[in-house]
Amino acid sequence: MTAHPTGTREEWLAARLALLVEEKALTRRSDELARKRQALPWVKIDKDYRFDTEQGVATLADLFGGRSQLLVYHFMFGPDYRAGCPSCSNIADGFEGFVAHLAQHDVSLLAVSRAPLARLLEYRQRMGWTFPWASSHGTAFNYDFNVSFTEAQQRSGELEYNFRQEGRAVGQSPAPAAVVETAACCGTDVPTFSRDRPGMSSFVRDGDAIYHCYSTYARGLDVLWGLFQWLDRAPLGRNELGNWWRRHDEYDD
Known part of the structure; x- marks a missing residue:
């Protein structure tokens, strides 16, 4: 010490x-x-998004579950991942218990990812979670909310994340070791892994109209990542070199 x-x-x-x-x-x-x-200001949603859910094909309105407010966690789990992102999994460990409480306050909370629904539900079972998880596989939803990108966008570097242009194509410089390690633990390579990013978005229903209200990404998710709120109050703080955390079923002890 x-x-x-x-x-x-x-x-x-x-x-x-x-x-x-x-x-x-x-x-x-x-x-x-x-x-x-x-x-x-709220921005009206004009697209007819469709999702695969445990209840069948659902619209964005269906995801509200009869409530007026919807919080979506954009969970990094692309179609070619073999397992969900460990950082997103850590955040999900935290919000798993909030779903029931938010539902009593007119707010629905769920995760949305591009992987097929069956793979999402299999991973959810492994993690012991119960929160609703919808698949946006084959739709524009993730792309429209700037949490997924095409191979063409990656090659050109013309992609927007966290409200700014990245300006650098994937592969122009070596990826950080932590990104390489995380991609590998998701069963994929860095370019494939990097086509999805984390974020959260909120929506509201006003009659039959649905509006996008807010989105945040990257370090904007810190306050939703309960682990680090606790660590910031521990004697040594975050005290970290690289991504030390794992999925909760992967620690040696």
């Missing part, structure tokens, strides 16, 4: 109270951002 300052209880309390002032300011700022997030 690295050397760390020590002190008396009185010194700790003084430092903690000073930090509390900053934490309260951050909380108020977070509340303000939440209000601004909810004030974003």
Whole structure:
């Protein structure tokens, strides 16, 4: 363990109270951002998206499950993956328990991925999850919400993720070791793995109309990744080199 300052209880309390002032300011700022997030203009959905679900073919309206609000986690599980992304799996471990609570607050939460439904459900069973999972296989849904990309987009580097143009074609430089490792544990190569990205999007129903309200990607998902919220409060913080986490059934102990 690295050397760390020590002190008396009185010194700790003084430092903690000073930090509390900053934490309260951050909380108020977070509340303000939440209000601004909810004030974003809604964009009407004009496409007739179709999904494969356990109940059969479903429309986007069907995914609401009779509620007025819908939260979609864009889970990285492409058609050629043999298993879901371990990072997305870690996030899903966290939100698995929220589904029932959100349903009591007029909000449906589910995951959507491009892999065929049977493969998604098989993986869900392996992970011990119960949240609804829909397949957008063969549809434009993932592409329209900038979480999936074509091979042509990859080759040209003309793809948009996290509200900016990537500007670099896959293969122009070696992929980071963590990406190579993660692609391999999903049973695929880096270009195939990278055609899907993580994100979340929210939608609302107003009568028969459906509107897209919000999307976030990349580090914008940090606050939804419960593991790191706990680690940020642990004595050594994230304290990480590379992707140390695994699917919950893959740890040695």
